[in-house]
Amino acid sequence: MIGKGKAIAHTQASMAYGWNQEKDAEIVYRELLVGDDPREITKEFEMIQEQNVNCEKNTLSFVLSPAIEDGQKLNNKELGKITEAFIKEMKLQEHQAIAFVHKDKEHKHVHLYVNRIDFEGKAYNDQFVGKRSQQAAERVAQEMNLTTARERQEEKLLNLRITRNQIMEKHQQVMRERPRDLNTYMKGMQKQGVEVKPYINKSKELQGFRFVYKGQNLKGSEVNRAMSGSKIVKGIYQAPSRSKHINPIQAVKIASQIVQLNPAIVKTLANKVVSKVISASKDRGIEY
Template sequence: MIGKGKSISHTSASMAYGWNQEKSAIVVLKEYLAGNTPEELTREFHIIQDMNENCKKNTLSFVLSPTIEDGKKLKKKNLGDIAKKFLARMNLNNRQAVAFVHKDKAHTHIHLYVNRIDFKGKAYPDGFIGKRSIEAARQVALEMNLKTAQEIQVEKLNSLKQIRREIHNLSEHVLRKNSPKTLDDYIKKMKLRGIDVIPSINKSNKLQGFRFKYKNISLKGSEIHRSMSGGKITNAIAGNGHILQNGSKTTLISNKVVELGANFIANTKQQSNQQITNKGLSI
């Protein structure tokens, strides 16, 4: 479960968002509040907030997000328990609070709004509230046997590691076995293996590198492997054919003339010269 928190001044708008029926919102927790509409809840908050005129950001807003798998298993009572335990971990007991659950997407999540002003007119300290929210959510997740943010992060990293390995292996296979002679040829052959190669072209119409989209994951070539930078891939393809147009600094990608950066040109010219030398030696 991931926790986020901050102090806000727009109490009314937040209440309206939390109550949004288009998001299939349901109330799972209500502390020291009697209202049944966003307007009524806001008025009740304001009655207490008027006791402290110095505090402008007088409402605390939290979002608690279990994993998709955990969210499917959690009932209304469980979601209310998460909000209540989170309040206890944040030392926010005995304050006005309301928690809404949104299920408009596959990812069930809780919007929790708490009056920053207590019944004595004292404002809750919001220093490092984001970090404290993360830790409180982690503790609640452990207590309720839910996945923590750290576990989610490890899973994502492991998944990305596998994705990067697969993209790199498929690219190496295409470059070595299929011997593409142009960038277009390389892009088409990668497409046949389920990988979209997207050229990164800046406003000056210069090719900067490539992004690779595979299994709904998009990564820059340099994020996948050091051999998959734009210059390295162009260099490898130049070993199979002449990708520069008539010795110029341009090449064709999807019938569009694109200028190559200095690092691309140095690599491709060096590779082309080596190719010519090798053919001469062979003859």
């Protein structure tokens, strides 16, 4: 479960969003309040907040997001218990509070609003409230056997690593077939289920590629160093079977359009050509 929190000044507007019926909003927690709509609840907050006119951001807004698979199993009563446990972890039990669940999307989540001012007129310390919200949500998730933010991050990283390896394997398979140009390479990757998106910079130059696969959209260099723009172009246009390219290419054809290469790619290709020329000359006994 992920927890987010901040102090806000626009109480009624935020609470109206939390109580939005278009998002299938339902109240899952209420403490020290009797109002039946955002305007009435805001008025109740304001009655207490009038005791501390120096505090401008006088409402605390939290979002509690269980993992998707956890959210699918949790009913409103259980979400209320989670919210109550979170409030105790944040030491806000003596403050007015109301929470709504949003179920309009696959990712069920709770919007919680707490009066920052207590009944004695004292403002709750909001220093590092975002970080403390994360930590409180982590502890509640552990206590209630829910997926923690750390576990979600580890799972996300594992899935990303698997996806990167799969894209790299498909790239290597297509390159082994020696595509004659970028269009052939992109079609080969498409057959493997990977969409290749050329990245054209503001100067209308090809700078690299992005790879879309299984919901991930990654730069080539994020997949593997061997999949940077310069290395892919070099692998296709300066392969051993295409040694006729003595000079580095300046542009390539993508679909039916001629696209100039980014200077950094051209420079990399030029360095490779120079290295080949020097190596070939040495083989013939010519020294520099």
